[in-house]
Amino acid sequence: MNAQTRSRPVLTALAAAAVAAAMSTALPALAQTVKIGTTGALTGPYNEFGEGVRRGALLAIERWNAKGGVLGRQIELAMALDDQLVPDRAVQNLRRILDTPDIDVIIGPGGSGPTLAVIDMATVDGRPYCNPQAQTPSIVYPDGLDKPARKNVISTAIQNDVEAKALGNYVAPRFKKIGIMHESTGYGVSGAQLLSAQVEQATKGKPVAVEAYNQRAQDMTAQISRVQRAGADVLVVIGLGADMAVVRRNMLRLGFDVPLITSGGGISLPYKEGAGELAVGTRATMVGTYTPGTAPKGIAKDLSDAYAAKFGKDRWWGDDPTSPQVYFALTVGAGFDCASMLLEGVRRAGATDKAKVVDALNGLTGYAVSNGTANFSPTQHNLLTPEQIAVFEYVKGEKGQVALRLTKQ
Structure with missing residues (x-):
C-alpha cells in the first residue's frame, strides 16, 4: 500500500467528521x-x-x-x-x-x-x-x-388613563367633594393627575384634597386627616392592595366614615386579607372578565379550566370553587x-x-x-379599553364571608 492509498481512509474519516460537525451545528438550530x-x-x-x-x-x-x-x-x-x-x-x-x-x-x-x-x-x-x-x-x-x-x-x-376614566365616570355623578389618595410611585402620581383631570372635566370642579403616601407605609392617618378636614364625602385611593388595607384601618381609627373607592388594587387578595370585614362596602375598578356569578366564556374559560387542572383552586384562584376571583384577570x-x-x-x-x-x-x-x-x-398598543372596566363592591356573602359583586352602573 503506497502513501496515497494509506491516506484515503484518513481523508475519508476527516470528510465524515466534517459532515458530522456541520450537521451537529445545523441540527440544534432546527430543534431550537x-x-x-x-x-x-x-x-x-x-x-x-x-x-x-x-x-x-x-x-x-x-x-x-x-x-x-x-x-x-x-x-x-x-x-x-x-x-x-x-x-x-x-x-x-x-x-x-x-x-x-x-x-x-x-x-x-x-x-x-x-x-x-x-x-x-x-x-x-x-x-x-x-x-x-x-x-x-x-x-x-x-x-x-x-x-x-x-x-x-x-x-x-x-393603563392609568383607562382606569381614571372608569373611576371618574363612576364617582363624578355620585359625589360632590372628592378626596384622592395615591401612592408616590409613577403609577400613583400619574393616576391621580389623570383622575383629577377626569373629575374636573366632569364636574367643573377640582378634588377637595389630593394626598400622597409611600408604598408599605404602616400609618397614613396624617394624609387621611387632611382629606377628612377638607370635607370629602368620598375617598378614592390609587395604589396596591396591602397599602389600601392600611388606609381602610386608619379611616376607622379616625372615624372617617365615607365611601372608599379604589383602583384595581382594592380587588386584590392583600386588600381583602388585610382589611378583613372592613372591606365590606369598598368599591373598586377591574376588568370584568371573571365577574362573580357569571361563568367565564371562550378563552377565559379555557384558561380557568387549565389553571384549575395544573395548579388547583389556590390563592391565585380565590375562594369561589366555581370560578376564579376577579383579580385573576x-x-x-x-x-x-x-x-x-x-x-x-x-x-x-x-x-x-x-x-x-x-x-x-x-x-x-x-x-x-x-x-x-x-x-x-x-398608535394603539393597549389591550384594554375603558368599556372593559367594571366597578365591583365587597358585600357580606350568603355564608357571612366577604365577597365581591358587580355594582349597578
Whole structure:
C-alpha cells in the first residue's frame, strides 16, 4: 500500500467528521425552542403579581405546545427571574435577560416603579416586550397619549388613563367633594393627575384634597386627616392592595366614615386579607372578565379550566370553587395574554427576528385572548379599553364571608 492509498481512509474519516460537525451545528438550530424571558415579583409581599404572570405564561406555553408550538418549534419559559417588585432588582434581571441572545420575547415586571426602571433598556434592545400590569402611560407612550407607542412594547395592563376614566365616570355623578389618595410611585402620581383631570372635566370642579403616601407605609392617618378636614364625602385611593388595607384601618381609627373607592388594587387578595370585614362596602375598578356569578366564556374559560387542572383552586384562584376571583384577570390572565400575543406575533412574522415580530405586533388585529381582543396599530398598543372596566363592591356573602359583586352602573 503506497502513501496515497494509506491516506484515503484518513481523508475519508476527516470528510465524515466534517459532515458530522456541520450537521451537529445545523441540527440544534432546527430543534431550537422559542424562548420567553421574564422578571417579576415571584416572592415577597407582592408576589400575587409576578407569580400570577409566570403561571399564566406557562399555561399559554402549554396551550401553544399542545398545538405544535410555533414555526414548528416548541416554546419554553427559559428565564423567570424574581425582582420582588424592587426597581434595582428588575434592572439587574432585565440586563441578564437582554444579555442572553437566544431569548426571543420578553414579559416585563409588574408595577410602574420596576417597569419605568427597565423600559428604556428594553426599547433600545428592540426585542418584542409585553407589559403585563404596570399602568403608567409613559411606559407605552413615552411622548404622550396622542403620540405613537414604543414600537416594540405592547400592554395588557389597565393603563392609568383607562382606569381614571372608569373611576371618574363612576364617582363624578355620585359625589360632590372628592378626596384622592395615591401612592408616590409613577403609577400613583400619574393616576391621580389623570383622575383629577377626569373629575374636573366632569364636574367643573377640582378634588377637595389630593394626598400622597409611600408604598408599605404602616400609618397614613396624617394624609387621611387632611382629606377628612377638607370635607370629602368620598375617598378614592390609587395604589396596591396591602397599602389600601392600611388606609381602610386608619379611616376607622379616625372615624372617617365615607365611601372608599379604589383602583384595581382594592380587588386584590392583600386588600381583602388585610382589611378583613372592613372591606365590606369598598368599591373598586377591574376588568370584568371573571365577574362573580357569571361563568367565564371562550378563552377565559379555557384558561380557568387549565389553571384549575395544573395548579388547583389556590390563592391565585380565590375562594369561589366555581370560578376564579376577579383579580385573576390581572395576574394569571395578564401573563397568559402577554405570552399568547407575543407568540402570535412570532407566528405571523414567520420568524423570531425581532424586527419582523415587532412589525407583526404593530399590525396584530382581531386576535382574541382571555381579557379581550388585540387590535394594535403603531398608535394603539393597549389591550384594554375603558368599556372593559367594571366597578365591583365587597358585600357580606350568603355564608357571612366577604365577597365581591358587580355594582349597578
